[in-house]
Each structure stands twice: as structure tokens, then as C-alpha cells.
Amino acid sequence: MGKGVGVEIQRGIKHRLYPTPEQVQVLDGQAHAARALWNLLHEWWTMASENRRVSLKDADAVIKQARKDIDFLSALPAQAAQQVLKQYHRSWVNRWEGRAETPRFKSRIRAKMGVDVPQGRDLNITALSRRWSTLKIPKVGTVRFRAHRTIPGTVTGARLVREANGWHIVLRTHWDQPDPVPHPGPTVGIDRGIAVALALSDGTHHTHARWERLKETERLRRLERKAARQRRARKPGERTSNRLTATYDKIASLRARFARRRSHWQHQTTRAIADAYSLIGLEDLNVAGMTRSARGTVDKPGRNVAQKAGLNRSIQGEAWHQLHAQLVYKTTERGGRVVVVPAPHTSQRCHRCGFSDVRNRKSQASFVCQNPICGWVGNADTNAAHNIDHAARQAALREPAQGRGVAGRGGRQRPAKRQPKRKGDPHGKP
Secondary structure (H helix, E strand, O other): HHHHHHEEEEEEEEEEEEEHHHHHHHHHHHHHHHHHHHHHHHHHHHHHHHOOOOHHHHHHHHHHHHHHHHHHHHOOOOHHHHHHHHHHHHHHHHOOOOOEEEEEEOOOOOOOEEEOOOHHOOOOOEEEOOOOEEEEEEEOOOEEOOOOOOOEEEEEEEEEEOOOOOOEEEEEEEEEOOOOOOOOOOOEEEEOOOOEEEEOOOOEEOOOOOOOOOOHHHHHHHHHHHHHHHHHHHOOOOOOHHHHHHHHHHHHHHHHHHHHHHHHHHHHHHHHHHHHHOEEEOOOOOOOHOOOOOOOOOOOOOOHHHHHHHHHHHHHHOHHHHHHHHHHHHHHOOOEEEEEOOOOOOOOOOOOOOEOOOEEOOOOOOOOOOOOOOOEEEEEEHHHHHHHHHHHHHHHHHHHOOOOOOOOOOOOOOOOHHOOOOOOOOOOOO
């Protein structure tokens, strides 16, 4: 990187909103209108594209006419409606370029409720005290939010998102900063696991307690059994009752609490690691393949299905991809690098002599090298972290690029949207 060139940082800062009951109703109406507009646009686009090529101009005219003809769609601000069109078109572009599947209808139950505020200047953010601030939402009014941290840079827009514990706003911010000074710290390899969340090659382990407390686990099981009884009492084709909906909301609230605890731990841990190390090695894990069901088919049923399902839940509960993405952008901003290396044989190969054998893993936590010349004995997770560290340093020598995450196979990191962009380059390329 050239001296003084600088990078453009883009970040989403999330805050919890505290609207009045009347404002909550307006926000809910806008979110349902945005979902309905997406579905109407999808139906029109699918039918129109059978006979001719659809243009954004035609789609824009259809959206404007729909907001005039359908009363409840007018609850959505015009700019938010335009953003629905942009997102829908972007989903088709991702489909055409092979990055995503074909756009689908958004279910009223499963779709996450959200509304865009494209213009940051319309928010009019005002600080009330050290902990509280207000902002103005179109057609909603002034809403208080918890200012848990200083908002960096310039706010360019926002997205309103409803979660189990209420409405939140994600502020889209950006700012310019000089190229980071190369990190002076040591290198490290990280082995991600279940019993030990993160095992580092320097011998340290980062662990955490269960995301759910014992009483919370019991309460969650009671609510799930209650929901099952209520579902059995519902007749086929009958609408979901208010009581069943309330039970679903309580279950979602508990699960969201667990997810917030996990996110909090991950942010604290990844920040400490990014502050301490200059080069971080991670395995290129195929999480989707690792968590694939073992149920099998009717002709070839799977074995140990219940045990595999429990392992899948444990892996998904660690949110390894989210942790990976956090390490990438935090390490990059501090002048370090994240290198992804191939995963095969990292847990079976001795880091001292390089001898690889499945018998080296005596147990889940114990490693005993079967090479008679070596015979190293130690923690299996630490040994794997050593192998990852060595592979990451070798990959870094093949592709020296300060300040960016690189892949051990020569490609760029998958979570590229987290990477800082070069000033003046919309694609973030050096």
C-alpha cells in the first residue's frame, strides 16, 4: 500500500429503538407493506419476463401505480419502496452471476421484517445525553434509541429491523482513514471446535459457558412442548391462534437472547485476538457439509441420526462464519492479516515431525505422535493450531499483501463485503 493513500471503511452500527406503542404499529405496517411490495413485484416480474425483457423503468412504473391503487402500500415511504426495487433487482443480478438462488416470495411468518431508510440526512440524529439519543424516521416521527457507543464517520443510510426483543436500527456509516501501520505482533493459528471454542497455537484457549442457562433451557423445552400441543389442537387449514403466536414469540425471544450472548462473546474475543496478533490462520471449513443431516433416505437410512443432529446444533451454535468475518475486518483495520488454509489433516499431522496418521488422535483432546522417532504428546487442539499457523505463514509468503485477508489457496476471502475499500475504487481492489 502506498503511503497516505488511505482506505474507506464501511460499517453497520446497530442500536435498539424505543418507540411508543403507536410508533410500533406504524413500523409494523411499513414492514408488512415492504414485504407485500416485494411479493407483488416478484409476481409481476415473473409473469412479465416470460414474454419480454423487463427493465427497471417498467418495474418502477409498476411500483408507483401499485402504491396508488393499494391503500396499505402507501404506508411505506417512497424512498423505501424504491429500495425494495433495488434489492429485488440486486437479487436477480446475484442469481444471474451464480452467487445466489432465484428470488422467492417472502412468507409473512418466516420473513424478517425490515424497512430501509436510504438517506442518512433524513434521520436527524440528536444526542440527548451520554446514553440516549433520538432520530427521525419517515412517517413515524422522532424515536429514542440507546446510544451505547459513539457513531463513527458519516451516516449514509439505515435499515430498520424487527427482532424478538423489539425494533432496532442499523446505521450505515463510512469514514476514511490512513493505511494501517503493519501489525508488529506475532503469528497465530486458530483451531475452532466445540468443547474448546478457540484453541490458539501459543497454547491458550478461549472458551465460554453455555449460551443458555439451566433454567432457560428448561423454560425453552416447556414452551416447545406447549407449542406442539397447540399445533395438534389446531384443525387443518385453520389460522394460527393468538395463543400459539404468543408461544412462538416467547420461544423466539429466548433464542434471540442466546444469540446476543454469543455475538457479545465473539466481538470481545475477536477484538482481543486482532489486537494481539499480526497474522491469523484459520481453516477453510465447509460448515454446510459438516452440518448436513445424517437421516439418509427410505432405502438407505442413516445411522446415529440423533447424535449427528446434536453435533450439527453444536456446530451451528458456535457461528463459525460470523466469527471468521469479525476476525477479517478487525484484523485488517489493525494492519494484520487473516489467512485461510486447507483443513484436511491438520488434526492428524504432528506439528513437530510432520508425521500424519489417524492413530495420532488418541482421543478428542489427546494427541500422541505414532512416529517412533518423535513421539510428541500434547493437546490435540493445540497441535492442530500449530499446523494451521505453519500453513498460514507459508501461504502468506506466497502472497505478500499487507492489510488484506488472503486465502491459502490463492483466492480472496469470501466475506469480501467486510473488507475496507480502497479510496476511489468501488470494488475494493488495490
